[in-house]
Amino acid sequence: MVFESYCELQEIIMKKRVLSGMRPTGRLHLGNYLGAAKGMLELQNNPEYETYFTVVDIHATTTPYDAKTLRQSARDVYIDYLSVGLDPEKSGITIQSDLADLITQLSFYFSSVESVARMQDLPTFKEKVRQHPHNVTMALLNYPLLMAADILIYKASLVPVGIDQEPHLEVAREVARRMNDRFGMDFPEPKRFSTKAEYVPSLLGEGKMSKTVEGSAIDLNDDLDTILKKLSKAPTDSGQGEVVPTTGGVANLFQFVELFQGSPKRAEYESQYTGNGVRYGDLKKELAQAIFEELRPIQEKRKELELDPEFVDRMILEGAEKSRIIAEGTVREVREKMGLR
Numbered sequence: 595m596v597f598e599s600y601c602e603l604q605e606i607i608m609k610k611r612v613l614s615g616m617r618p619t620g621r622l623h624l625g626n627y628l629g630a631a632k633g634m635l636e637l638q639n640n641p642e643y644e645t646y647f648t649v650v651d652i653h654a655t656t657t658p659y660d661a662k663t664l665r666q667s668a669r670d671v672y673i674d675y676l677s678v679g680l681d682p683e684k685s686g687i688t689i690q691s692d693l694a695d696l697i698t699q700l701s702f703y704f705s706s707v708e709s710v711a712r713m714q715d716l717p718t719f720k721e722k723v724r725q726h727p728h729n730v731t732m733a734l735l736n737y738p739l740l741m742a743a744d745i746l747i748y749k750a751s752l753v754p755v756g757i758d759q760e761p762h763l764e765v766a767r768e769v770a771r772r773m774n775d776r777f778g779m780d781f782p783e784p785k786r787f788s789t790k791a792e793y794v795p796s797l798l799g800e801g802k803m804s805k806t807v808e809g810s811a812i813d814l815n816d817d818l819d820t821i822l823k824k825l826s827k828a829p830t831d832s833g834q835g836e837v838v839p840t841t842g843g844v845a846n847l848f849q850f851v852e853l854f855q856g857s858p859k860r861a862e863y864e865s866q867y868t869g870n871g872v873r874y875g876d877l878k879k880e881l882a883q884a885i886f887e888e889l890r891p892i893q894e895k896r897k898e899l900e901l902d903p904e905f906v907d908r909m910i911l912e913g914a915e916k917s918r919i920i921a922e923g924t925v926r927e928v929r930e931k932m933g934l935r
């Protein structure tokens with residue numbers, strides 16, 4: 595990075611840092627987009643922030659995965675990042691393993707200030723143990739510390755993520771406090787930056803939208819037909835009642851209406867619900883169209899990027915170079931303060 599003037603350097607130093615990441619365990623869906631990517635974009639496009647984003651492929655190795663396809667999956671998510679509007683001119687955008695030497699090193703240092711019991715007690719750890727009982731590894735236990743390293747290596751104070759990541763952020767704050775108290779570091783205690791949709795529900799009426807639950811998600815690359823087919827399977831009721839449901843399939847559909855068609859449209863459907871009744875077939879068709887309209891430019895951008903693999907490769911390389919400068923500084927400082935050479 596070349597600074598035009600001392601003022602520009604000063605301005606960058608004063609900016610609040612932001613970091614967020616996503617695992618390359620499949621292509622991105624509306625939960626990732628609404629719960630995280632929209633917040634990432636908002637902060638990237640606000641000149642008060644200095645933003646870093648990463649595709650966390652090392653995190654993907656903490657659950658069963660295919661080594662032959664991981665690099666490609668990480669690249670695919672990197673392209674998704676660029677397609678939704680993350681901009682390498684404005685943000686440092688990396689694939690995590692390009693900085694593996696620094697991030698895994700920092701997470702190891704962090705493991706000296708966290709207890710095994712605390713890591714075992716995390717709800718996210720317990721959920722993964724339930725999902726993969728034969729894969730309860732040290733890497734899985736270490737997952738939150740690797741995430742703390744992703745964030746604190748940039749001394750980021752703001753993290754745009756969905757609400758499901760809050761337990762991990764609590765660990766990052768704990769690590770920051772302890773590193774500051776014990777070793778005199780100046781890590782900020784990172785806070786979550788939430789979007790309007792910090793919890794995007796599953797299409798199935800129960801739980802959150804997720805890559806691992808079949809039929810729960812609309813993917814960013816779904817065409818209109820696929821979106822309509824998926825929505826048509828979303829559970830509904832008779833379309834009429836005294837009280838508008840606040841949980842379950844219908845409540846979720848109304849939430850999607852609000853997110854993609856606005857609050858007045860939601861209010862219209864709600865009054866139909868307590869009045870003459872909602873025609874879900876029509877609602878789903880209109881909603882599918884509105885979702886597709888939002889995804890269309892993202893899909894077009896993706897097609898463009900796929901035609902220019904050299905550009906993508908260059909961005910990945912330059913993103914790593916740009917981010918490495920900051921990451922190296924933090925690791926050097928931690929080593930010195932911890933009494934290491």
Ligand code: TYM
Nearest residue numbers: 614615616617625626629630741755756792793794802803
């Ligand atoms: P991951 O890969 O599961 O999800 C990526 C992002 O998408 C958000 N998200 C959702 N938000 C709202 N509703 C949903 N249904 C939904 N599903 C997913 C997640 O909250 C997340 O923001 N541990 C992280 C990856 C990570 C990370 C980091 C994030 C590793 N290091 C450092 C931020 C900073 C994860 O598994 O996200």
